[in-house]
Amino acid sequence: MRRIQSESVAYRVFRAVYLLFFTVIFLFPIYWMVRTSLGSRTETLLYPPRYFPQHFELGSYARIFHDMNGSIVIWNTIRVNITAAILALALGIPAAYAVSRFDFKGKEGGFMFTVLSTRFLPPATALVPIYFLYVKLGLVNNLAGLVIAYAGLNLPIVIWVMRSFIDEIPRAMEESYMLDGHSRLGAFFKIILPLSLPGIAAMFMICNFLTWGEFLLSAVLTTTYTAQTIPIAVAQLEGDIGILWQQICAYGVIATVPIALIIVFFQRYLVRGFSFGILK
Amino acid sequence: MQGIKLEKVTKTYGKKRALDNVSLEVEEGSFVCLLGPTGSGKTTLLKILAGVETPSSGAVYFGSTNVTLVPPNKRPVSMVFENFALYPNMSVFRNIASPLLARNLPKKDIEQKVGETAKFLRIDRLLKRRISQLSGGEMQRVAIARALCKDAKVVLFDEIFVNLDYKLREQMRIEFKELMERVKITSVFSTPDPEDAFMLADKVAVIRDGQIRQFAPKEIAYNYPVDAFTGAYFGYPEMNLLDCIVAQRDGGLTLESSVLQMPILADSLRTKLKARSYSLGVRPEHLKLHAEGAPSGAVDGREQQCILEGSILLTEVVGSDTIVHVSIGSDAIEVFTPGIYREDVGKHVYLSFDPRKIYLFDKDSGQFVGRGA
Numbered sequence: 001m002r003r004i005q006s007e008s009v010a011y012r013v014f015r016a017v018y019l020l021f022f023t024v025i026f027l028f029p030i031y032w033m034v035r036t037s038l039g040s041r042t043e044t045l046l047y048p049p050r051y052f053p054q055h056f057e058l059g060s061y062a063r064i065f066h067d068m069n070g071s072i073v074i075w076n077t078i079r080v081n082i083t084a085a086i087l088a089l090a091l092g093i094p095a096a097y098a099v100s101r102f103d104f105k106g107k108e109g110g111f112m113f114t115v116l117s118t119r120f121l122p123p124a125t126a127l128v129p130i131y132f133l134y135v136k137l138g139l140v141n142n143l144a145g146l147v148i149a150y151a152g153l154n155l156p157i158v159i160w161v162m163r164s165f166i167d168e169i170p171r172a173m174e175e176s177y178m179l180d181g182h183s184r185l186g187a188f189f190k191i192i193l194p195l196s197l198p199g200i201a202a203m204f205m206i207c208n209f210l211t212w213g214e215f216l217l218s219a220v221l222t223t224t225y226t227a228q229t230i231p232i233a234v235a236q237l238e239g240d241i242g243i244l245w246q247q248i249c250a251y252g253v254i255a256t257v258p259i260a261l262i263i264v265f266f267q268r269y270l271v272r273g274f275s276f277g278i279l280k
Numbered sequence: 281m282q283g284i285k286l287e288k289v290t291k292t293y294g295k296k297r298a299l300d301n302v303s304l305e306v307e308e309g310s311f312v313c314l315l316g317p318t319g320s321g322k323t324t325l326l327k328i329l330a331g332v333e334t335p336s337s338g339a340v341y342f343g344s345t346n347v348t349l350v351p352p353n354k355r356p357v358s359m360v361f362e363n364f365a366l367y368p369n370m371s372v373f374r375n376i377a378s379p380l381l382a383r384n385l386p387k388k389d390i391e392q393k394v395g396e397t398a399k400f401l402r403i404d405r406l407l408k409r410r411i412s413q414l415s416g417g418e419m420q421r422v423a424i425a426r427a428l429c430k431d432a433k434v435v436l437f438d439e440i441f442v443n444l445d446y447k448l449r450e451q452m453r454i455e456f457k458e459l460m461e462r463v464k465i466t467s468v469f470s471t472p473d474p475e476d477a478f479m480l481a482d483k484v485a486v487i488r489d490g491q492i493r494q495f496a497p498k499e500i501a502y503n504y505p506v507d508a509f510t511g512a513y514f515g516y517p518e519m520n521l522l523d524c525i526v527a528q529r530d531g532g533l534t535l536e537s538s539v540l541q542m543p544i545l546a547d548s549l550r551t552k553l554k555a556r557s558y559s560l561g562v563r564p565e566h567l568k569l570h571a572e573g574a575p576s577g578a579v580d581g582r583e584q585q586c587i588l589e590g591s592i593l594l595t596e597v598v599g600s601d602t603i604v605h606v607s608i609g610s611d612a613i614e615v616f617t618p619g620i621y622r623e624d625v626g627k628h629v630y631l632s633f634d635p636r637k638i639y640l641f642d643k644d645s646g647q648f649v650g651r652g653a
């Protein structure tokens with residue numbers, strides 16, 4: 001009995017140390033980002049580095065908002081990503097429903113592969129034709145253009161994952177709803193969508209994760225701050241006068257907040273969403 | 281509306297033929313049981329009647345109206361699915377009210393109709409609950425209530441007892457029969473369990489591999505099955521089938537095998553038999569078990585009996601009855617014994633049966649030849 005108790009204590013200590021170690025590993029970069037954003041330039045460039053700054057200032061944040069059109073850039077990022085996620089879901093969920101519920105030639109082999117293959121392609125390979133197309137359509141330096149591009153990036157994943165979610169909903173439920181006298185469209189809105197909410201929430205998060213830090217498309221398809229997003233604004237902080245680490249980290253902190261909020265509210269759907277997409 | 285009809289309906293899924301040239305006519309107000317094993321086409325047939333599936337060929341009639349291409353929301357039919365298909369995102373009230381909401385009826389009428397139907401099925405206290413809070417029996421009643429609320433002309437039931445435990449199934453069968461006798465709607469009830477057919481059906485349609493083998497009143501299907509499959513399947517436990525041949529003996533024609541020799545009593549049967557192989561069918565409930573030695577004298581008031589000799593393989597208690605598996609030669613025979621019966625494995629026993637109660641089927645085609653009398 002005494003031996004079991006001592007092993008248990010040792011195991012608990014080991015587990016605590018192990019978890020603490022990895023917590024520090026994962027949280028340290030975030031701490032350093034916050035610390036840098038609240039410090040002065042001198043503090044940032046000190047060597048050896050000071051892990052706990054002597055004083056804090058909000059100058060970096062003030063500069064982002066007053067001198068660098070930060071509020072516009074941040075608002076662009078939020079609007080574009082959320083709208084793109086919503087658009088991808090609005091188009092992808094009906095497509096996923098069609099793939100799940102209807103039989104058509106080439107459904108498994110040709111169609112799904114074609115849908116997913118657009119995601120295998122590195123965006124850089126399609127950048128030039130996309131750019132010229134956008135020029136013709138007047139979508140360059142336009143938030144709507146960026147929304148369409150990001151929605152296009154997310155659409156294959158939405159179709160792929162939501163199809164798995166909808167497969168899990170017994171067909172008998174829609175059939176029963178239609179036998180009650182409702183239309184198939186009614187069954188889609190009143191049965192499929194409510195029961196797919198966990199999947200929709202997960203995909204909303206995943207779509208935002210996928211495009212929140214997207215750089216290449218935004219860099220090519222936008223030219224001024226009126227349409228640019230945070231990654232582009234951050235890239236512009238590396239210039240002739242040096243790298244503005246405090247402002248970069250301030251942008252990083254601001255960019256993390258919306259994503260962190262989304263995770264807090266939707267986290268219980270995230271694991272299910274990943275599981276369905278990967279395991280199926 | 282005057283009943284429903286399927287006319288030469290075939291349904292294929294790729295290379296698989298789920299229904300093969302099926303024709304079936306259900307009279308108005310009758311209760312038909314669609315009986316068959318898993319994968320025989322029962323659910324496909326019901327879905328075609330409901331309009332959820334479209335036949336590959338053939339037609340569906342409600343009365344004299346061809347409804348083959350009419351979508352399910354336009355047909356006067358409701359259906360209770362195997363897993364009940366209740367909507368988990370809605371309350372019991374909304375589930376039952378769903379067909380009424382589809383018709384855009386006034387709120388007051390919906391509340392009244394739902395209340396009446398719920399009271400009729402004794403689930404009025406459950407109306408505010410979510411589906412996840414209900415037991416199996418309660419979910420079944422809600423599903424039936426929803427089907428009845430539609431005021432459909434035809435109600436379809438797809439294996440609704442299959443997911444219930446044994447005791448609940450027995451209880452629900454009785455309640456369901458009483459309910460359907462009160463409601464008197466044209467009904468088609470699919471099941472793999474012959475006991476459901478025995479208890480509930482006016483007529484039974486035995487289906488196998490997408491084909492209707494026999495459609496007849498249950499007494500006819502039980503006493504005069506069209507083939508060995510129907511005879512065996514429409515019985516619980518399944519009919520025992522023994523291979524035998526016809527032989528000419530001094531006393532006349534006999535049926536013989538390695539374990540049996542019995543005279544053919546029925547004149548009608550003697551004229552049909554040829555010198556070839558047959559399957560002799562004996563229902564487990566027609567066999568009597570004798571553990572204390574071969575019976576002498578009359579059994580159940582009948583002198584002339586056929587006697588088989590074997591040993592007990594196992595005793596299987598089912599509910600409050602027993603199925604005794606007896607090894608006879610190279611065959612295993614099942615004997616239905618009322619009550620709980622226990623005996624040691626390997627015990628030497630005798631089985632007797634009345635030769636008038638046998639069924640005879642052609643060994644090659646499986647076709648019904650005749651009864652013992």
